[in-house]
Amino acid sequence: MFGVLPLASGQVYCYASAPALAGVRHDDEAAELKQRFGRWHDPIPGLIGAISPDRVLHDDVYWIAEPLPAYHRGRVAILGDAAHAMTPHLGQGACQAIEDAVVLASVAGPGTAAETAPGNGAEPGIGTAPDLAAYTSARRPRTRMVASGSYRATRLSGMTSPAAIALRNTGIRLAGRLAPSLMLRQMDPLASWTPPL
Numbered sequence: 001m002f003g004v005l006p007l008a009s010g011q012v013y014c015y016a017s018a019p020a021l022a023g024v025r026h027d028d029e030a031a032e033l034k035q036r037f038g039r040w041h042d043p044i045p046g047l048i049g050a051i052s053p054d055r056v057l058h059d060d061v062y063w064i065a066e067p068l069p070a071y072h073r074g075r076v077a078i079l080g081d082a083a084h085a086m087t088p089h090l091g092q093g094a095c096q097a098i099e100d101a102v103v104l105a106s107v108a109g110p111g112t113a114a115e116t117a118p119g120n121g122a123e124p125g126i127g128t129a130p131d132l133a134a135y136t137s138a139r140r141p142r143t144r145m146v147a148s149g150s151y152r153a154t155r156l157s158g159m160t161s162p163a164a165i166a167l168r169n170t171g172i173r174l175a176g177r178l179a180p181s182l183m184l185r186q187m188d189p190l191a192s193w194t195p196p197l
């Protein structure tokens with residue numbers, strides 16, 4: 001998979017992923033990119049040619065395959081990748097971390113002015129214990145749904161058998177032509193989240 005995102009000031013962010021052995025690194029990662037993707041369609045060869053080698057980051061992708069039973073224990077809660085590291089192919093890991101933070105803030109509450117005001121003799125802090133079970137209940141099903149979708153996208157994009165790739169590409173091309181709105185609606189569950197009041 002090769003992705004291209006134009007940024008401000010004429011800069012371009014590119015990402016690429018491919019099945020590879022964990023831990024293997026190359027002396028010249030830009031040359032490795034060229035070798036793997038340099039014969040793909042435009043504008044990929046040109047973009048790879050313009051990359052300065054010191055700007056290439058090469059990491060292995062890890063994800064939590066077996067969902068955690070909860071995102072809290074006692075008075076401790078976790079969020080983001082610590083709770084539900086997922087494959088990056090839906091571009092949702094950081095989005096879900098932000099949603100976690102919003103929900104966690106809503107169950108934690110704002111504290112009270114009397115508790116946090118300086119000089120009142122009280123230690124600053126949160127008044128009542130936050131309902132962390134409510135946080136887990138709100139976030140676990142959604143993040144599991146997103147992580148599963150992301151994993152399906154990873155499997156789809158990481159196919160290596162030519163027959164499977166041809167079938168996938170034909171299916172996506174046909175669906176895009178015959179039912180474009182249906183294709184777009186696949187993203188509705190990701191985009192339709194609303195923060196708690």
Ligand SMILES: Cc1cc2nc3c(=O)[nH]c(=O)nc-3n(C[C@H](O)[C@H](O)[C@H](O)COP(=O)(O)OP(=O)(O)OC[C@H]3O[C@@H](n4cnc5c(N)ncnc54)[C@H](O)[C@@H]3O)c2cc1C
Nearest residue numbers: 015061079080081082086088090091092093094095096097
């Ligand atoms: C190639 C790729 C593309 C991606 N694209 C997208 C995208 O388009 N959209 C999207 O929403 N998400 C994307 N993601 C996912 C996103 O990057 C992560 O989900 C997100 O960064 C998780 O945020 P986090 O704060 O939970 O964890 P992290 O970003 O991992 O932050 C944790 C921080 O804690 C620090 N830390 C760890 N241990 C300690 C310690 N003991 N003491 C102090 N500090 C510590 C780490 O150094 C790190 O800085 C992508 C991921 C990858 C790999």
